[in-house]
Amino acid sequence: MYKLPLRNVSRTARLVHPRAPIAAAAGSWSALRYASTKTMTVREALNSAIAEELDRDDDVFVIGEEVAQYNGAYKVTKGLLDRFGERRVVDTPITEYGFTGLAVGAALKGLKPIVEFMSFNFSMQAIDHVVNSAAKTHYMSGGTQKCQMVFRGPNGAAVGVAAQHSQDFSPWYGSIPGLKVLVPYSAEDARGLLKAAIRDPNPVVFLENELLYNETFEVSEEALSPDFTLPFKAxxxxxxxxxxxxxxxxxxxxxxxxxxxxxxxxxxxxxxxxxxxxxxxxxxxxxxxxxxxxxxxxxxxxxxxxxxxxxxxxxxxxxxxxxxxxxxxxxxxxxxxxxxxxxxxxxxxxxxxxxxxxxxxxxxxxx
The missing domain is CATH 3.40.50.920 (Rossmann fold)
Structure with a gap:
């Protein structure tokens, strides 16, 4: 098995504390659908997918640290507060255990939260809610109690954020019955999989890669449709x-x-x-x-x-x-x-x- 590779490529330096607000990469994006655009960054794809699902279903809401007034630590939620208001885009204190528990409770009452973790390393603070409450309640209730929600955010290593902020939790969450775990690569993946995740009746862990947010990909006309979703297939x-x-x-x-x-x-x-x-x-x-x-x-x-x-x-x-x-x-x-x-x-x-x-x-x- 190869464990020590030669050298990484296409890396973008980030010289801020990982817990601090993070400026967006160059470029602008909109929460609106890109009707005539044939290319899209992963960030734009995620933003537009969330906006369309907020538009489609009033039970969907976004919650997390800096998702509203600051437009998201990585600007994935840019413009959503202005468009949908404080009821649908909810800023929280720095307490993953607190706001994740609140969101799980909301899902158990029939709402459809999208929980943003500033980093999935911080989801460790909330892992009891994700693994013991969200993942298991449907089974333990004999199929009578759904928990429809999405946990999303950057996962894995970025640049210069050291050991406590660089772990890939794909195997961790992938081992838990009751969860679905998605790992998008391209803009089309990000749009289609996130929209499908938000509509899925199960709790979904949506693991993004920070270093892909500003990567640009070609997208098909089909992928620009508000009805576009992707199956959970390779x-x-x-x-x-x-x-x-x-x-x-x-x-x-x-x-x-x-x-x-x-x-x-x-x-x-x-x-x-x-x-x-x-x-x-x-x-x-x-x-x-x-x-x-x-x-x-x-x-x-x-x-x-x-x-x-x-x-x-x-x-x-x-x-x-x-x-x-x-x-x-x-x-x-x-x-x-x-x-x-x-x-x-x-x-x-x-x-x-x-x-x-x-x-x-x-x-x-x-x-």
Whole structure:
């Protein structure tokens, strides 16, 4: 397993305390639907999805720290207070345990909260409400009590925010029955998955990547519709025949870069699969890909132990896909250390395109 990659790419420095208000990246966006735009940032996609769902359903509301007057720590909720008012966009004190408990109670009474965590590291303060109340009440009530809500915000490492603000909680929440866990990559993912999450009758954990917020993606005309939603299924971002690279969020970008290098330098046709959903995990899509390519690596920016890649390996081993493997599955992960603060060390702690290329070469026995 590769744990110590070479160097991260496309990083944007942020020189503020992670708990302090964070200025938005350059550019402007609107809470309105982008009827004629063919490109959109992830931030714009999230903003427009929330606005449309607030418009569509009066039971939906947004709650969290700085979501209203400050327009959101990452400006995802920009303009929503002006448009929908204080009843629908609710600022709170710095108390994740408090406002998450309030939101869970509101969901149990039939409202549909969107809870923003300034960082999913701070969701640890509220994990009892998320894991014990939101996730389990429907089951424990014999199906009589729904808890329809979304927990969203940036997840995983950013830049220079050190060990207590850099963890990827995909495996944590993905292990909990009663929760659905989504991990968007592109603007179209962000729009379609968030709208679907808000409408889903179950509690949904929606894990965004801070470093993708200002990335621009092409979007289809279909994705601009207020009725656009996406299923909680994996997406083949790049077709290939020699090896399957399974990943999610920002590592999709690095995997696509690696696939181009592999094709150009080694004649390797790599298939890149964007999971989009951790729970439910689209095992059928993974089996289908492995049956075609006969090789598999997983890529994630989590700690190596008990991660998403580990679950994928187990699912493949326990399925008919195992008989189609021509080499062992390899996991590409983050380093098995608390995330360093120093940039030189941080750059070594997470996967990048060269690391993925090195793993593929190992699996395919390419010198």
């Amino acid at each position: 997406k083949v971002e790049r077709e290939g025949k020699d090896i399957s690279i399974v990943t999610y969020t920002r590592n999709v970008q690095f995997s696509l870069e690696a696939a181009k290098i592999l094709e150009k330098d080694y004649g390797v046709s790599a298939e890149v699969i964007n999971l989009r959903s951790i729970r439910p995990l689209d095992v059928d899509a993974l089996i289908k890909s492995v049956k075609k390519t006969n090789h598999l690596i997983t890529v994630e920016s989590t700690f190596p132990s008990f991660g998403v890649g580990s679950e994928i390996v187990a699912q493949i081993m326990e399925s008919e896909a195992f008989d189609h493997l021509d080499a062992p599955v390899m996991r590409v992960t983050g380093a098995d250390v608390p995330t360093p603060y120093a940039k030189e060390l941080e750059d070594f702690a997470f996967p990048d395109a060269p690391t993925i290329v090195k793993a593929v070469k190992s699996v395919l026995s390419i010198e």
